[in-house]
Amino acid sequence: MTQRKLSQEELQVLRDISIRDLLGVRSGRKEVKIRCPFHDDNTPSCSLYIDNTFYCHACAVTGKGAIDFFIKQGNSMAKVIDELANQL
Numbered sequence: 001m002t003q004r005k006l007s008q009e010e011l012q013v014l015r016d017i018s019i020r021d022l023l024g025v026r027s028g029r030k031e032v033k034i035r036c037p038f039h040d041d042n043t044p045s046c047s048l049y050i051d052n053t054f055y056c057h058a059c060a061v062t063g064k065g066a067i068d069f070f071i072k073q074g075n076s077m078a079k080v081i082d083e084l085a086n087q088l
């Protein structure tokens with residue numbers, strides 16, 4: 001894997017990719033709940049908000065943007081950036 005060199009602007013574009021779109025969640029609602037990817041979740045505990053922030057009501061993981069969302073699942077920054085860049 002080659003390490004991409006991205007500018008701050010390009011990183012912001014990746015952060016702004018909709019987490020809902022990446023997960024295939026189609027909703028215009030302000031808050032959508034999904035099964036939490038940060039803990040072993042039996043019921044949808046993790047809220048995805050319309051502003052691309054997320055918060056798990058069970059394990060309290062929270063953050064903003066697509067990069068944050070995937071890094072908090074234990075992926076490396078390089079891997080996350082590479083995969084998100086491929087979505088553009």
Ligand SMILES: [Zn+2]
Binds near residue numbers: 036039056059060
């Ligand atoms: Zn959780």
